[in-house]
Amino acid sequence: MLSNFGVIFSSIALITSFILIYFSFLELKISDSKIPKKIYNFSLAQLIFSLLSFLILLIGYVFSDFSMINVYENSHTTKPLFYKISGTWGNHEGSLLLWTNILVIFSFLFLILTKNKNKNFKILTLIFQNFLIATFFIFLLTNSNPFSPIFPIPNEGMGLNPILQDPALAVHPPLLYVGFVGSSIYFSAALAALISKVEAKSLATTIKPWVSVSWFFQTLGILVGSIWAYYELGWGGYWFWDPVENSSLMPWFLMTALLHSVLVLERRIGLYSWVIILSILTFTMTVIGTFLVRSGILNSVHTFANDPSRGLFILTFLTLMVFSSVFIFFKYAPSEKKTYRIFSKEFFILINNWFMVFFLAVVLIGTLYPVFLDTLVGEKISVGPPYYNFILAPFLIPLLFLMTSGPRHKWVVSELKKIFNVILFLSIFLFLIIFFIIQENNFLIGLILLFSIYLVVQTIFDFYENFKNKSVNFSRIISHLGFGLLIFFISINHIFSTENNFNIRTGEEKDTKDYIIKFEKLTTMSTTNYKSIVGNFKIINKKKLNTKNLKPEIRFYNQPQTITYEASIRSNFFSDTYLTMSNISDTDVFNIKFEKKPFMNFIWFSVLLISFGGLLNFFSRKKQI
Amino acid sequence: MKKIFFLLIIIFMSTKLFANEDVNNKILKNLRCLVCQGQTISESNSDFAQIIREVVNDKIQEGLTEKEIYKFLSEKYGDWILFNPPFKKNNYLLWLLPYLLFIFGGIIIYLMIKKGLIGKK
Amino acid sequence: MKKPYLIIIYFFLIFIFTTFYFSLDNKKIYDTESIIGKKINEVELTLFNNDKFNINKISNYKYTLINFWASWCAPCRKEHKNLVRLSKIQNLKIVGVNFKDSQIKAKEFLEKMGNPFFILTKDPEGKKSIDFGVYGIPETILVNQDLIILKKYIGPLDLKDVNEIKKIINK
Incomplete structure (x- = not known):
């Protein structure tokens, strides 16, 4: 029953996008300045049917209707309601439906909210959006149907992968998809702007809120994903340079570049073509990411089940999309002969874009090179954290420096601000104090620390100065401050993280440099969907003589049968104590990983600051300096 | 100093x-x-x-x-x-391409501001 | 001016997408290529009676099959009859490496299923197997007189593999 409704609703949504494309094309030739009612109505209808189809799947999950394969394969009656709901997008088909829904919602919002006067521009954007919507509905209905029926109807479902049964991971996909899909709006708008010859400022003001919003959600999505990886995967890290993580980071770099260069465009200084290229690239990168993740050509922690036919579909779509974008771009791109003055604000934004694109290139090369080498030469290599750290870390130093100095310059005017001022000396002084406390010998990390301190101090000073003049650009201040703090705390965390790996039996204790780790006893626990072995550990701090109790678990889930290793994490203000245990097969020995991770909460907080700046940018876009 | x-x-x-x-x-x-x-x-x-x-x-x-x-x-x-x-034959590109692209980007930016530079002098 | 740029860009994109297309059938199974054609490490294995056995001694035999197995591994049970089959071939000796297993259970297993091993060694901690590039069991390596690895099988040997081994030996 539900299954049929689901297919019918999404088919209607698909048909409406064809109708919309048809009417919109007709509308292009009519020189009336208003968009007719019927386009609004069809868009509304598309929105309603699209949401209904999502609702159907949601109902299927909430009421455990196992007549749909998708529900049967990913849900279970004993699952808590919250995870029944989040299970809707915890799989390939469901998440694709969510993705498509967000796409429809955004198109609709664009249609009703955008105040741009140029009718053809809006109509063309709508056409491109509907091409995207139609493609995803076709993909959904032909290849990845979340509503596929199953007969005979099973009594019980197979359950959701336990590592996905987690509040952070329930909100992670929606957040990221809002970021990803948000970039489709400026992709379509950029192409439409080229064809309808929209003027620079008008394009900038139209896409700017969408850039801010998608950037904000993308940042939050990455943050939540990384918090999840930190406590749920139990590997003692928060960023692994895993290909799938990279796929979410690559569009982020481009969005960041766009967020800055739109400011230049807004002031009619230039960068028209460049903003368009960035807009096209951002969504392209999103689709490339989708292709890599869903086709299963990558060896990653997060890959969905492999299915080459999915990959082929996305690849075909990607190819068509890229080639038509390139064609449209070269056919319509205006030639720009602008000059940019050195040491002006726009000069520094150019530099920002240079770095962002470089970061993107590094991550892209690192992610794709193994795939290409395997395909072309047949050799398998791995590219992991050492590669990214080696190449990216040195470039943080000039980036931090430019982030400190750049925003203080004026638009258009070429005037070099003095670098050697009180702030720099204050920063060096602070750095030396910190340096004496931490005794770090690595030159590179030392420089990164110094420049991140400089950025933080200067930004705070800028805030004070602006505050006096009553013209604070909160968005910039907060994001840059957040970035400075992020790099600072990541470096400190990197220096001071300690890790001990050892094997231990119950009753034994392990003496490390600063701690005594006592393995007191094993207890067992049992709830509806899993049984678990709980290790009771006592951590004694040798210097402070205080103790902490940590209880890592090994969980045996019954639906589906999976073993997970739950880290036990004690956070206090400055530092996290992190313990995971795993049993060594056929013995009574347990392998323990004990870690101290300082400033984890500060890292999360810094990223929150960064994203918050993006939100402010969205709300305060009217009164920018 | x-x-x-x-x-x-x-x-x-x-x-x-x-x-x-x-x-x-x-x-x-x-x-x-x-x-x-x-x-x-x-x-x-x-x-x-x-x-x-x-x-x-x-x-x-x-x-x-x-x-x-x-x-x-x-x-x-x-x-x-x-x-x-x-760092060996098959991986030269992996290690060097990022730097080459960075230099390439620098050249483009130089070309964009070159006119302004000459004009000032 | 625009034309040459465009051609380069289009060719570049075509190259990227074609590679993506072919990458769709990249094999993700374990790689055995890196070890084939290499000489095996000189490793001291332990016999079931705790005597040492230097793997170099297999240079006395024309061909040796080194098989990694355990009584607790289900696929090993499946391939066992094929090992017994192979043990009857002239010029081929089978060295068994009992992987992370209890000696008693291993012996029981062989009594029940037949013993194809000319030499039976054990690797209770699994560490020696790393010298042979083992991922998990069952795995089997075909080595010639010069101690060069000719072939590596990951997973249980089937009849096709048996015939392939026979073919190599009869060459």
Whole structure:
């Protein structure tokens, strides 16, 4: 029953996008300045049917209707309601439906909210959006149907992968998809702007809120994903340079570049073509990411089940999309002969874009090179954290420096601000104090620390100065401050993280440099969907003589049968104590990983600051300096 | 002034001797758990990872250097096991392309501001 | 001016997408290539009676099959009859490496299923197997007189593999 409704609703949504494309094309030739009612109505209808189809799947999950394969394969009656709901997008088909829904919602919002006067521009954007919507509905209905029926109807479902049964991971996909899909709006708008010859400022003001919003959600999505990886995967890290993580980071770099260069465009200084290229690239990168993740050509922690036919579909779509974008771009791109003055604000934004694109290139090369080498030469290599750290870390130093100095310059005017001022000396002084406390010998990390301190101090000073003049650009201040703090705390965390790996039996204790780790006893626990072995550990701090109790678990889930290793994490203000245990097969020995991770909460907080700046940018876009 | 400060920094930085105790952890973090999905040996709980951990530990006890351990393992399992791809023929592009692109980007920006530079002078 | 740029861009994109297309059928199975053609390490294995056995001694035999197995591993049970089959071939000796197993259970297993091993060694901690590039069991390596690895099988040997081994030996 539900299954049929689901297919019918999404088919209607698909048909409406064809109708919309048809009417919109007709509308292009009519020189009336208003968009007719019927386009609004069809868009509304598309929105309603699209949401209904999502609702159907949601109902299927909430009421455990196992007549749909998708529900049967990913849900279970004993699952808590919250995870029944989040299970809707915890799989390939469901998440694709969510993705498509967000796409429809955004198109609709664009249609009703955008105040741009140029009718053809809006109509063309709508056409491109509907091409995207139609493609995803076709993909959904032909290849990845979340509503596929199953007969005979099973009594019980197979359950959701336990590592996905987690509040952070329930909100992670929606957040990221809002970021990803948000970039489709400026992709379509950029192409439409080229064809309808929209003027620079008008394009900038139209896409700017969408850039801010998608950037904000993308940042939050990455943050939540990384918090999840930190406590749920139990590997003692928060960023692994895993290909799938990279796929979410690559569009982020481009969005960041766009967020800055739109400011230049807004002031009619230039960068028209460049903003368009960035807009096209951002969504392209999103689709490339989708292709890599869903086709299963990558060896990653997060890959969905492999299915080459999915990959082929996305690849075909990607190819068509890229080639038509390139064609449209070269056919319509205006030639720009602008000059940019050195040491002006726009000069520094150019530099920002240079770095962002470089970061993107590094991550892209690192992610794709193994795939290409395997395909072309047949050799398998791995590219992991050492590669990214080696190449990216040195470039943080000039980036931090430019982030400190750049925003203080004026638009258009070429005037070099003095670098050697009180702030720099204050920063060096602070750095030396910190340096004496931490005794770090690595030159590179030392420089990164110094420049991140400089950025933080200067930004705070800028805030004070602006505050006096009553013209604070909160968005910039907060994001840059957040970035400075992020790099600072990541470096400190990197220096001071300690890790001990050892094997231990119950009753034994392990003496490390600063701690005594006592393995007191094993207890067992049992709830509806899993049984678990709980290790009771006592951590004694040798210097402070205080103790902490940590209880890592090994969980045996019954639906589906999976073993997970739950880290036990004690956070206090400055530092996290992190313990995971795993049993060594056929013995009574347990392998323990004990870690101290300082400033984890500060890292999360810094990223929150960064994203918050993006939100402010969205709300305060009217009164920018 | 600037030079003095940087000199001071460099002097301070060389004071602490390099700690070698974490070389074991470092090696384990640079190895791929081949039977897992993208995990490192350090992170994985699989049998394979546990054995490799012990082997690496043994090899360090035997006095092998970090490089020798990587070599030993890559001879058996291929470069696939190393998260830090070696700088060799097939990987030149991997290591150099980012820098080439960075320089290329710099040239483009130079060209964009060149006109302004000449105009000023 | 625009034309040459465009051609380069289009060719570049075509190259990227074609590679993506072919990458779709990249094999993700374990790589055995890196070890084939290499000489095996000089490893001291332990026999079931705790005597040492240097793997170099297999250079006395024309071909040796080194098989990694355990009584607790289900696929090993499946391939066992094929090992017994192979043990009857002239010029081929099978060295068994009992992987992370209890000696008693291993013996029981062989009594029940037949013993194809000319030499039976054990690797209770699994560490020796790393010298042979083992991922998990069952795995089998075909070595010639010069101690060069000719072939590596990951997973249980089937009849096709048996015939392939026969073919190599009869060459």
